[in-house]
Amino acid sequence: MTSTSLDVERIRKDFPVFSRELPDGRPLVYLDSGNSSQKPNLVIETMREHLALHYSNVGRAMHVLGAESTEAYEGARDKVAGFVGASRDEVVFTKNASEALNLVAYSFGNPVNTDPRFTLGPGDEIVVTEMEHHSNIVPWQLLAQRTGATLKWFGVTDEGRLDLADGVITERTKIVSVAHQSNVLGTVNPVVELARRAHEVGALILLDASQSVPHHPVDVAALDADFVAFTGHKMVGPSGIGVLWARAELLDAMPPFLGGGEMIEAVWMDRSTYAPAPHKFEAGTPPIVEAIGLGAAVDYLTGVGLEAIEAHERELTRYALEALREVPRLRVIGPETLEARGGTVSFTMEGIHPHDVGQILDDQFGVAVRVGHHCARPLHLRFGIPATTRASFYLYNTTGEIDALVRGLHHVQKVFA
Template sequence: MTQLPGLLDIEAIRKDFPLLDRVVHDGKKIVYLDNAATSQKPRQVLDALNEYYEQHNANVHRGVHVLAEEATALYEGARDKVAAFINAPSRDEVIFTKNASESLNLVANMLGWADEPYRVDRETEIAITEMEHHSNIVPWQLLAQRTGAKLKWFGLTDDGRLDLSNIEEVITEKTKIVSFTLVSNIMGTVNPVEAIVRRAQDVGALVLIDASQAAPHMPLDVQALGADFVAFTGHKMCGPTGIGVLWGRQELLEDLPPFLGGGEMIETVSMHASTYAPAPHKFEAGTPPIAQAVGLGAAVDYLTSIGMDKIAAHEHAITEYAIKRLAEVPDLRIIGPTTAEDRGAAISFVLGDIHPHDVGQVLDEQGIAVRVGHHCARPVCLRYGIPATTRASFYLYSSPADVDALIDGLEHVRNFFG
């Protein structure tokens, strides 16, 4: 195996992930390069889910029997783990949702219903970027349509970076919220958080960061980011599907209205009016994703045991190697940064005039799993004049051998299509 500086003990880590031993298509061992869509789950997470359902399954809070108390302790314990993982000042600032999309929609709806000084209305503006996932575009379009607010955005440079040359025109005194991704899911670009946050704070705007492609791959410190809200999802960071996180500053969560109504989020209810529980329960109506939160807590334990700094170094080495190897493939164009500087482990590309769906299908026949399409980031494809891309994305269990298999697979694609 090719040796690169900074790699984890890949062989040992891969033993924790049963699916990576899966054999597909006439005995080919799967090469999983679709981690930006979802990660595989280690045995430690699978075991935690099984143990919860086999030994502790009950609804949380209010119950006085032993199972309810155990389930509540596990659920709230997961909140403690997530709070420590992201360096949140308080566990009460961690809200569980079903995914990052719900977290982003939660903030958009809160601001649409809020009183001053937070309310978004026809006199205000919303700022996003052209590289956002649809989950961080559509909620703001909906909010703008409902309220009459103006939606503005940062464009992209030719090399896949944010164009901040007009930052004072995009983020103005009218801006109420600036929402942007920390790491692009399609191009891997790591965005300049400090410059954007500084400008937003100068004009009194709130900042929401989509960290879905950051939380699994690098240390995430919400206090250091300087944002008001941070959203991410569990299934991309070794956790189960059906669990997301919204972190928000305590004072904002106290002032802003809830998004959903129902059980658990209330303090008192009469037929005339209701009062709400304090955060985080104020924003967690109904039975929450209990098992999923337990699984996310186990995923946090797993990632923490390895070390997020070490995971980031490993992925940087793999990404740098992948970019180098992809440069050897004739007619291949990377969409986004072409160096490993300030970029994550997702690499999108086009191969000559071969449609990305055809590329993905032929790679699949070789046992190589990649993602094809616009990756819920269609404005990026429009910006660069392409219908779609093929995306290879790496994680802590990815190896140089996976990269080599991709390069061999792309050679097969080129030969197949002549």
Template sequence: MSSTIAIPPGMPQYDDVPRFDVDRVRADFPILSREVNGHPLVYLDSAATSQKPRQVLDVLREHYERHNANVSRSVHTLGTEATEAYEGARAKVAAFINAPSPDEVVFTKNVTEAINLVAYAFSNASAAAKGDPRFRLGPGDEVVISEMEHHSNLVPWQLLCERTGATLRWFGLTDGGRLDESNLDELVNERTKLVSLVHMSNILGTVNATSRITRRVREVGALLLLDCAQSVPHLPMDVVDYDADFIAFTGHKMCGPTGIGVLWGRSELLAAMPPVLGGGSMIETVTMGRSTFAAPPARFEAGTPPIAEAVGLGAAIDYLSGIGMQAIQWHEKELTAYALDALSTVPGLRIFGPAVPVGRGGTISFALGDLHPHDVGQVLDSQGVQVRVGHHCARPTCVRYGVPATTRASFYLYTTTGEIDALVRGLDQARKVFG
């Protein structure tokens, strides 16, 4: 399949942007060489989970074969090696997102747990008379999200508002798949305690420009959380530059293992947050009457953590950093431009989200006439093309655009234009099969 991208007319062409050899990258991913239903595998579901390069698989195998032990409390050699690898992964994460300190990196099992950790910290602080006022919620207080959120950045805030009596409010969406910020000053106001937004939509591909919202959040004294599950794997992230208070992302979408996620938070905020899970490793002292708690990040990592998974995430960061996040971002920008142009040739196809490769990532959801997405997905699978169908854990977004579900194709650093061509051929086949 071709890895040479023909830039569609009207898109700027630059000679000085970072590049990499897509064929050489693909050779690092063993799964990409297999066939599905007698056809070469075309994997277009990276927004759900990315594939893993040998460099990550080898590190995981090495860890389990030679360094497997529990962390933090051992004085023996294996325990020391495991601890050094685990904390080394934390330092790699911090450097990858330009966090001021590794102690601002909390390991979780995924983005969902990371966001819930913040939500339950709000809940616990609200229940305690001495809780930090920045985390106390009650009737009259407000939490602001948007209509394009993944359920993991919607349901936790619904539950929090139910527990505390606070009010949940949200940004609407424009017909073009962007945040409607026309009522920003009214929506984010002196009653707002937290704004929690997706950075890149997992269904629309929209990359939200957050600077105007961030300025308003600072004006009213609220906190800002960014769900970066779809952005950290695909573009350079600098938490200082974005001026967020928390960001959350996950390892399995960025060439790492499943079962490992990250909550980054400003050190002063993490220090002010009450614990959420109680148990081993997160304590300072314990008596039968009461306990005191360790400083972050240990305070939020009760029990045996995902050790090998963190080590695997560190290896994934090494791999992505070696290629270069700017190069990955530009590759996907060109792919997205190519895909938008190619999909526009399919009769009856409707794309949801931005129609241009500006302020959008390589995730494209669409409807094909009146065909059900499940039928489309089955025909594509018969051709070896792997896509995601359904509401993508973003049902309110589907409701906003009047569809029960969509078909979603999503790209990554190993995606080629030849695979997009295979998608278009598969869609033409679906039209023939279902008339």
């Protein structure tokens, strides 16, 4: 299906979790895909079949199962590369987006890397934003501590947009690392403009695309990025598998992040040489079945069509923003229009802690949302709040589920009246 409308009821039948009932016979209303998405039969059965009939280690075993497993694993790399408009040699499998981000941060200021683009020390600058997930803050804090570089960031406006003030990116900036889409606000950031600013001063730019690749068509070349990180479990794939895309010449310049089997060319007792990218960054037995499951997830999303998914989520977001305005004393944190925003809506309810909101929604209405700071505590501090309730939508959600959320929120208001 590649039209701009989805047959959501048919799609829901592809996901076995929606056939189950919660305790007391309640239907499941799953509005937590920004945390982790549900899995379709295609992914589940592809992984099961590989484990049952084809499993072996990859890149080492000279027998039929080894060849089948290697072909399936490398085939998954081809699928992921095609999904984001990349070359297969630019796609590194990691265990998640956090590892991908740490891999890039490890290359900066590393004394074995003499490429001037990666040299980092006192006086040099690292730029992030105030809306980042902790996975795109902590590695850069650690890098600043190791090297003496300065960590800087773009602030966030009251409307939940980046404050693109001049002077944050300077001639001293070496790396800019920014979320393509906020996991709390839903804001889609102007990454092409940020890439232009970074490249004008000779800096590199990394995009955390964990919240965008599952929901919108993404072409790494069109984004003008140098690195892009994303994860499998948010895009109907399994956990334990992530992706780093990087321009080939940058991967060639970067030192290995982990050492071990299969990332080498040759080893002596006093030195080693390394395999070319991407295998240089895939030490040891990789997440074989998870990568194959991610390939199946790409097949599934491609079959549905990213344009159709994006359009469906846009309609759900429009519907949710309008419906939530009818809930008394509810405040949306982030953009309240559809301009440059995705299907994630976070909010607070006056006088009611998000943990209480989430528990009542789950216990009495079967509505699964996420509560807390969503691994973005600095952003919550910016808004002067400890936590939010977050509803995040995906291709299998319906407006009826948003109605269930709103009914639950009205009930929460009554409980705490």
